[in-house]
Amino acid sequence: MMRFVVFVELVNSHDAVAKMLLAVKQGNLGIESINIHSTEDGRNLSAILLLHGEENKAEWLVNKLLNFPYYRSAKILKQV
Amino acid sequence: MRAADALVKAMEKQGVDYVFGIPGGANMPFYDALKDSEIRSVLMRHEQQAAHAAEGYARVKRRPGVCSGTSGPGATNLITGLVDAYMDSTPVVAITGQVVRAFMGTDAFQEADIVGLVLPHIKYAVTVKDSRRVVQEFVNAYSVAMNLRPGPTLIDLPRDVQIEEVPNQIDVKPEPQFAKPLPEPDIESIKQAARIIVESEKPVILVGGGAVYSMAGREILELAEHIAAPIVETTMGKGAVPEDHPLVLGVVGMHGRVEADLAVIESDLVVCIGTRLSDRAIGPAKDFQKGRKIIHIDIDASEFGKNVRPTVSLPGDARKVLAELVEYTKHLVAKRPESMLAKKLREIGQAYDEYMMSMDDGKVLHSWKVVSLLTDALPPDTIVTTGVGQHQMWAQLFWKNRAPGTWLSSGGLGTMGFGLPAAFGAKAAAPDRVVVNLDGDGSFLMTCQTLACVADYELPVITVIFDNRSLGMVKQWQDMFYNKRYKDVEYNDRTDLVKLSEAFGVEAVRVESYDELLKVVTRAARSNTALTVDVPVDAGELVFPMVPPGKWLEDVKLPPGFDISQRIVSAGKIS
Numbered sequence: 001m002m003r004f005v006v007f008v009e010l011v012n013s014h015d016a017v018a019k020m021l022l023a024v025k026q027g028n029l030g031i032e033s034i035n036i037h038s039t040e041d042g043r044n045l046s047a048i049l050l051l052h053g054e055e056n057k058a059e060w061l062v063n064k065l066l067n068f069p070y071y072r073s074a075k076i077l078k079q080v
Numbered sequence: 081m082r083a084a085d086a087l088v089k090a091m092e093k094q095g096v097d098y099v100f101g102i103p104g105g106a107n108m109p110f111y112d113a114l115k116d117s118e119i120r121s122v123l124m125r126h127e128q129q130a131a132h133a134a135e136g137y138a139r140v141k142r143r144p145g146v147c148s149g150t151s152g153p154g155a156t157n158l159i160t161g162l163v164d165a166y167m168d169s170t171p172v173v174a175i176t177g178q179v180v181r182a183f184m185g186t187d188a189f190q191e192a193d194i195v196g197l198v199l200p201h202i203k204y205a206v207t208v209k210d211s212r213r214v215v216q217e218f219v220n221a222y223s224v225a226m227n228l229r230p231g232p233t234l235i236d237l238p239r240d241v242q243i244e245e246v247p248n249q250i251d252v253k254p255e256p257q258f259a260k261p262l263p264e265p266d267i268e269s270i271k272q273a274a275r276i277i278v279e280s281e282k283p284v285i286l287v288g289g290g291a292v293y294s295m296a297g298r299e300i301l302e303l304a305e306h307i308a309a310p311i312v313e314t315t316m317g318k319g320a321v322p323e324d325h326p327l328v329l330g331v332v333g334m335h336g337r338v339e340a341d342l343a344v345i346e347s348d349l350v351v352c353i354g355t356r357l358s359d360r361a362i363g364p365a366k367d368f369q370k371g372r373k374i375i376h377i378d379i380d381a382s383e384f385g386k387n388v389r390p391t392v393s394l395p396g397d398a399r400k401v402l403a404e405l406v407e408y409t410k411h412l413v414a415k416r417p418e419s420m421l422a423k424k425l426r427e428i429g430q431a432y433d434e435y436m437m438s439m440d441d442g443k444v445l446h447s448w449k450v451v452s453l454l455t456d457a458l459p460p461d462t463i464v465t466t467g468v469g470q471h472q473m474w475a476q477l478f479w480k481n482r483a484p485g486t487w488l489s490s491g492g493l494g495t496m497g498f499g500l501p502a503a504f505g506a507k508a509a510a511p512d513r514v515v516v517n518l519d520g521d522g523s524f525l526m527t528c529q530t531l532a533c534v535a536d537y538e539l540p541v542i543t544v545i546f547d548n549r550s551l552g553m554v555k556q557w558q559d560m561f562y563n564k565r566y567k568d569v570e571y572n573d574r575t576d577l578v579k580l581s582e583a584f585g586v587e588a589v590r591v592e593s594y595d596e597l598l599k600v601v602t603r604a605a606r607s608n609t610a611l612t613v614d615v616p617v618d619a620g621e622l623v624f625p626m627v628p629p630g631k632w633l634e635d636v637k638l639p640p641g642f643d644i645s646q647r648i649v650s651a652g653k654i655s
Binding site: 059 | 196199204386389
């Protein structure tokens with residue numbers, strides 16, 4: 001079991017936020033905290049997710065999100 | 081013009097020629113706009129069938145199929161088909177009506193949050209509240225459905241948005257997020273993969289649906305022939321390479337060909353191409369990974385390590401990556417002579433075929449023989465669809481696909497009822513080709529109203545029903561894992577499938593012999609006419625080989641009485 005910090009830039013829509021959390025659910029990742037803020041005059045959002053789960057799941061989550069047009073970038077900031 | 085008219089014009093520009101759907105209160109402006117269009121709208125009898133028809137169309141035409149439903153139940157009925165398309169990476173665009181903006185969130189009549197409902201299983205879904213964005217959102221949805229890994233998308237249009245006036249919009253391009261470029265092959269990783277291939281003694285190539293979409297058949301055969309590697313397929317990978325090629329051993333996994341399962345068991349390297357490596361294909365990942373190296377090629381980087389941790393991962397389009405991999409491999413090693421392993425495996429496969437045919441005592445019709453006879457009798461470019469269940473497994477074991485895009489089955493979601501509407505959509509995409517739906521009686525009864533469309537639109541599909549009067553696969557599991565305690569798996573004999581088909585306007589016949597079956601099916605194929613054939617098959621058939629759920633391929637159960645112990649490659653590996 002590992003802890004990850006993941007940074008995601010996404011469009012400002014309920015659907016984008018919901019789908020991100022559904023992906024967290026699909027990856028069976030536990031949520032420790034999620035912070036979401038609007039950026040660029042409210043057109044986009046940035047999210048910082050502190051999650052825990054299996055070793056390879058953070059990379060899976062990042063790659064998974066990048067399949068969908070809602071997400072402009074996604075990266076792992078830290079893994080411990 | 082109205083936003084609905086602008087949308088239809090944009091659809092025409094994209095080349096959309098069919099919309100499978102049902103009109104209702106909230107998508108009426110869209111249908112009104114279709115009235116003045118060249119786009120053929122097909123009035124389906126249930127929206128689930130509309131989504132499956134769009135899938136069938138897409139997989140043959142290699143571009144998105146379009147389906148539509150009104151708000152509320154019209155939209156929710158699409159969901160099964162959209163989830164099916166997501167699981168099997170099929171490009172489908174759904175256009176749904178929505179209640180007017182002022183009523184959204186009030187639990188209005190026929191209001192459902194369809195975008196919220198489909199979100200976990202869709203590439204992109206949006207409710208378009210600004211009429212000036214309708215065309216842009218359609219172009220985005222159409223593009224992203226095909227971009228990188230294909231999948232379904234949905235645009236949800238409130239009724240009042242559809243009727244608002246918008247300027248004529250020409251030459252609208254997808255926004256950058258919806259048209260990402262293909263990743264270029266990573267040459268260093270490809271070199272590493274080539275070295276691993278050269279070092280391996282018993283390589284096997286495993287092809288999935290991604291190999292079909294990428295049309296990578298030629299490159300796969302080139303690699304296989306150069307390194308003398310047997311090729312095995314997932315259910316979705318069937319048809320990526322011609323199955324009459326001597327290196328192609330057929331489908332692997334729970335109900336795979338015995339020689340294909342053995343090839344993987346014996347391998348020291350598996351080159352996995354465009355497959356998500358589901359448990360159904362490879363069994364438990366820990367067993368699959370044990371003692372063999374894995375090279376994984378996929379357009380979707382999230383598949384690397386999701387189920388199986390690869391030795392080398394090669395992101396990108398399968399065809400482009402393979403083209404490079406073949407070149408580097410050829411530089412490193414000369415063409416290998418035919419492998420004895422592949423030869424022995426083919427002999428085992430032939431022994432299985434011969435054994436199964438020897439089981440035919442002439443008293444009842446057998447599913448495997450029906451499939452085997454049909455695959456020999458019909459043209460090589462015949463498009464075959466299936467429902468889900470025992471007949472699907474017999475079809476994947478005995479139907480020989482000879483061209484990509486000729487095998488349409490619900491591989492991921494396992495949706496009973498997929499076969500007939502998918503066949504209908506396939507026939508719309510390829511009206512000059514023979515389209516045969518190999519169906520179970522259980523699956524057929526779930527979507528049989530599509531026969532009305534077959535008759536109405538003169539898109540003749542041949543349906544062959546493997547009629548065992550039961551939910552055969554569930555019954556098989558109750559037989560094998562629940563001490564034969566059969567529960568709710570047997571149908572009565574009152575439903576006359578011949579009369580049912582005739583009621584929809586499609587000729588039907590119940591056959592009593594293989595000769596009769598071949599006669600009616602080949603006649604329908606030659607004359608391009610619709611036909612439903614009710615084939616009463618042995619109700620006690622169990623599909624073997626079968627790997628019990630959760631077990632490794634070595635634990636495969638073979639047909640009772642089929643003894644290959646003398647011929648098996650490594651003694652003691654199969655029970």
